[in-house]
Amino acid sequence: MTDRPIAEPRSDCPACGSGALKSLLHLPAIPVQSCILLDRADEGASFPRHEMRLTYCETCGFVFNAAFDERLIDYASATEESQHFSGTFNAFAKRLVEEIVATWPLEGRKVLEIGCGKGDFLRELCLAVRCQALGIDPGFIEERLETLDGGSLRFQREYFSPRTVNMRPDLVVCRHTLEHIGEVRAFVDNILPLVAGRPGAGIFFETPDVGRVLREGAFWDIYFEHCSYFTPGTHARLFRAAGYDVTDVRLDYGDQYIIQHARPAGGTSVPPHPAEEPLEELAAVAAAFPAKVAEVMAHWRDFVIRRYRDGQRIAVWGGGSKCVSFLTSLDLDEEIAQVIDINPHKQNRFLPGTGALVSAPEMLSKSPPDTVIVMNPVYLDEIGRSLADMGLSPELVAV
Ligand SMILES: [Zn+2]
Numbered sequence: 001m002t003d004r005p006i007a008e009p010r011s012d013c014p015a016c017g018s019g020a021l022k023s024l025l026h027l028p029a030i031p032v033q034s035c036i037l038l039d040r041a042d043e044g045a046s047f048p049r050h051e052m053r054l055t056y057c058e059t060c061g062f063v064f065n066a067a068f069d070e071r072l073i074d075y076a077s078a079t080e081e082s083q084h085f086s087g088t089f090n091a092f093a094k095r096l097v098e099e100i101v102a103t104w105p106l107e108g109r110k111v112l113e114i115g116c117g118k119g120d121f122l123r124e125l126c127l128a129v130r131c132q133a134l135g136i137d138p139g140f141i142e143e144r145l146e147t148l149d150g151g152s153l154r155f156q157r158e159y160f161s162p163r164t165v166n167m168r169p170d171l172v173v174c175r176h177t178l179e180h181i182g183e184v185r186a187f188v189d190n191i192l193p194l195v196a197g198r199p200g201a202g203i204f205f206e207t208p209d210v211g212r213v214l215r216e217g218a219f220w221d222i223y224f225e226h227c228s229y230f231t232p233g234t235h236a237r238l239f240r241a242a243g244y245d246v247t248d249v250r251l252d253y254g255d256q257y258i259i260q261h262a263r264p265a266g267g268t269s270v271p272p273h274p275a276e277e278p279l280e281e282l283a284a285v286a287a288a289f290p291a292k293v294a295e296v297m298a299h300w301r302d303f304v305i306r307r308y309r310d311g312q313r314i315a316v317w318g319g320g321s322k323c324v325s326f327l328t329s330l331d332l333d334e335e336i337a338q339v340i341d342i343n344p345h346k347q348n349r350f351l352p353g354t355g356a357l358v359s360a361p362e363m364l365s366k367s368p369p370d371t372v373i374v375m376n377p378v379y380l381d382e383i384g385r386s387l388a389d390m391g392l393s394p395e396l397v398a399v
Helices: 041-045 087-103 120-128 184-195 211-216 232-241 279-309 321-329 377-389
Strands: 021-031 049-057 063-065 110-114 132-136 153-156 171-175 202-208 244-252 257-264 314-317 338-340 357-359 371-374 395-398
Touching (some): 021 321, 087 120, 087 202, 087 257, 087 377, 110 120, 120 132, 120 153, 120 171, 171 184, 184 232, 232 279, 279 314, 314 321, 371 377, 377 395
Parallel strands (some): 110 171, 132 153, 314 338, 314 371
Antiparallel strands (some): 021 049, 049 063, 244 257
């Protein structure tokens, strides 16, 4: 928690401390939570908003929201970040579990997952290797997860603090969490003592990549909970500067996620990993971003408005944060006839911002769409098959 007043944007880089900052994008009022779902449409439409000041650090390449204020977000509320209802995502998670087990000797050892969500991934890991595991997340819901025999898997429903971790983990797993952390350097500094000084101990991080977002102007991947944005280079540089040896860093999952393995460096300075892109490359992409994102936003607004005026029914597939950002950044509302999601916990609830209802795919049979906009291209094949199974063949496009 910070003592800064809410209105004042920060003027230093949270990764390296530099004051050489450049503005990339200003969104005056976006919902302060986009992974939340509301019980009523009016609750969604009146959900609190705050500004986004997407900012680039010329010294280290880090991209962040300079107007971020974590006090506006309550992760212990109805956060619904689990993607574990998609076959594509499940297959990816299983492959990562195999990779972790093959990379780190975990048999009979200890694993800590920071930001474990509902605990699905940690459970998969415990099924793959006999280890003691602790998951920490303020949004953990016990009733959702089947328990494992033997009590080898336990959870603490709270924010991560090194003071409450009564475990010396051999591996710290942290997936889709660093992008939610404002003080990123302090966060990785807090993890290092947990694994430092023990041979074979290390960390595994998975974080969304902002490279494609910047190159393609993918504004739907920018939302309030994500205050910190990385490329493989900025990710690895942050950890190396904090005293980690980055042993592997790469893009995966259709180049959307950064996968990084690292271990404590033990006081020696570590050379860059070959996968770290040079800062000059990132600087050029950041310089082109403001014009690119304006062009892409105009394209999608025009795409929807033209079809809507022609009397066509447009559905958005994916009722998560990308959808909330897509709709609120473009100021769309009644132009979108339906929002679809396969996650039963999202269905029959309402999105923050527009207050749009999220429906099950079967609802499309009752009122067939002319166009379906898919919020994540990774799911295009899966969604195409679901539509075909329902006997539907709308225009199918991914953002
Ligand atoms: Zn920086």
